[in-house]
Amino acid sequence: MPYYHIWTIGCQMNKADSEQLATSLERLGYKPAQDIEKADLIVLNSCVVRQSAENRVIGKLESLKKLKKRSPKMIVALAGCMVDSEVAGLRHRFPHVDLFLKPAQFANLLDIAKTQSPTAHTRFTVSRPAPTAFVTIIEGCDNFCSYCIVPYRRGREKSRPISEIRCQVENLVERGVKEVTLLGQNVDSYGHELPDKPDLADLLTEMNTIKRLARIRFLTSHPKDMSQKLIEAVASLDKVCEHISLPVQAGDNDILQAMRRGYTAQYFRELIERIRRAIPNVAIATDVIVGFPGETQEQFQKTLDLLSDLRLDTVHVAAYSPRQDTLAAKKFKDDISLPEKSRRLQTIEELQSRIASEINAQLQGQTVEVLVDGKKKGKWYGRTRTDKLVFFESNARCLGQLINVEIKRTSPWSLQGLSKT
Ligand code: SAM
Ligand code: SF4
Numbered sequence: 001m002p003y004y005h006i007w008t009i010g011c012q013m014n015k016a017d018s019e020q021l022a023t024s025l026e027r028l029g030y031k032p033a034q035d036i037e038k039a040d041l042i043v044l045n046s047c048v049v050r051q052s053a054e055n056r057v058i059g060k061l062e063s064l065k066k067l068k069k070r071s072p073k074m075i076v077a078l079a080g081c082m083v084d085s086e087v088a089g090l091r092h093r094f095p096h097v098d099l100f101l102k103p104a105q106f107a108n109l110l111d112i113a114k115t116q117s118p119t120a121h122t123r124f125t126v127s128r129p130a131p132t133a134f135v136t137i138i139e140g141c142d143n144f145c146s147y148c149i150v151p152y153r154r155g156r157e158k159s160r161p162i163s164e165i166r167c168q169v170e171n172l173v174e175r176g177v178k179e180v181t182l183l184g185q186n187v188d189s190y191g192h193e194l195p196d197k198p199d200l201a202d203l204l205t206e207m208n209t210i211k212r213l214a215r216i217r218f219l220t221s222h223p224k225d226m227s228q229k230l231i232e233a234v235a236s237l238d239k240v241c242e243h244i245s246l247p248v249q250a251g252d253n254d255i256l257q258a259m260r261r262g263y264t265a266q267y268f269r270e271l272i273e274r275i276r277r278a279i280p281n282v283a284i285a286t287d288v289i290v291g292f293p294g295e296t297q298e299q300f301q302k303t304l305d306l307l308s309d310l311r312l313d314t315v316h317v318a319a320y321s322p323r324q325d326t327l328a329a330k331k332f333k334d335d336i337s338l339p340e341k342s343r344r345l346q347t348i349e350e351l352q353s354r355i356a357s358e359i360n361a362q363l364q365g366q367t368v369e370v371l372v373d374g375k376k377k378g379k380w381y382g383r384t385r386t387d388k389l390v391f392f393e394s395n396a397r398c399l400g401q402l403i404n405v406e407i408k409r410t411s412p413w414s415l416q417g418l419s420k421t
Pocket of ligand 1: 011147148184185186318320321322
């Protein structure tokens with residue numbers, strides 16, 4: 001039996017690609033290796049959205065050199081956004097890597113894997129997956145935000161037909177999945193290049209009819225593309241969770257323009273208001289970049305003001321990192337010092353920790369529905385429809401179940417409770 005090991009960093013799209021690859025390998029008779037040294041096939045699914053992620057991939061690649069020397073038959077593949085169209089440079093830097101695969105393009109690897117597996121022609125059943133799964137609905141991105149490398153590495157937008165997505169989700173449900181997250185770098189532009197031009201609201205309406213599927217999420221939305229029709233679909237479809245991921249990136253209009261985001265801070269504020277009016281109890285997550293070239297203290301303050309006024313549930317904050325080939329890297333000097341970027345990042349984190357602790361404290365004493373993902377240190381854990389992480393104790397077997405939990409304690413990051421069933 002051949003063994004595989006997949007190491008993944010980066011966004012949910014990468015995680016979805018890795019899940020998909022693992023399923024394909026298991027169908028060929030591969031088993032996951034508990035110990036990387038025992039693997040016949042190692043895949044690093046990389047991310048280069050920021051320099052810090054790229055550095056981790058490089059560290060991991062370096063650490064595999066010895067292993068490959070010891071076991072030259074082992075196949076090492078580098079996949080994901082680190083792989084550009086031009087791989088000669090990578091081949092030169094990392095001669096111990098056998099294969100370079102662009103994001104989500106695993107065909108060559110699977111061809112080789114077939115030859116490695118003596119039982120490749122037998123149809124294997126794949127182990128029961130987790131109760132939640134990611135499903136990519138649109139690849140690539142057409143937006144070219146000035147700081148972002150994604151469109152250069154993942155290419156232009158390409159949506160999958162509704163029928164194909166439905167088939168995949170039904171398959172997952174058959175294997176025990178209760179919740180799917182529909183993924184794309186910009187899910188709101190789903191379908192625009194498909195023959196009948198379906199949109200995300202149409203797709204959600206279709207997914208909502210799948211029996212035994214309990215929950216549907218989608219991410220990431222783009223403020224400039226989020227339609228009223230979509231907001232109303234989320235409000236009216238019972239399986240679609242009250243959870244929206246809507247990156248704002250900055251609170252100052254000049255910075256937003258330099259980022260090429262296509263909206264103003266005022267537009268974003270009004271959009272949040274419309275969403276909250278239509279979907280009571282909605283949880284909203286956002287992303288923010290601090291230290292974009294030229295960002296003054298006043299401009300940064302506008303981001304802080306926006307976040308403290310809107311009081312969103314989650315804020316993912318990142319320090320600007322210049323990325324090769326992007327418009328911002330070519331046009332602007334990375335002129336905010338590292339300590340200043342860290343200070344701004346920490347200021348936002350402190351503000352958000354206060355806001356999240358106040359929002360979560362309101363859940364004290366309430367009963368929430370949790371889809372149980374696993375068990376850690378004797379406690380079951382899972383997420384609410386609003387994506388809050390909940391830990392609770394129960395002697396029952398709860399994995400994959402929807403459990404009502406009464407919240408006893410709250411913190412900015414998670415909730416603790418007691419099962420009511
Ligand atoms: N498509 C989504 C959007 O419109 O924001 C998110 C995709 S991006 C891969 C994920 C997050 O990484 C972004 O929201 C942004 O905050 C961050 N990011 C992207 N490029 C960055 C850069 N050059 N420096 C710092 N953070 C960056
Ligand atoms: Fe990058 Fe902007 Fe596309 Fe998001 S929308 S992936 S930030 S280019």
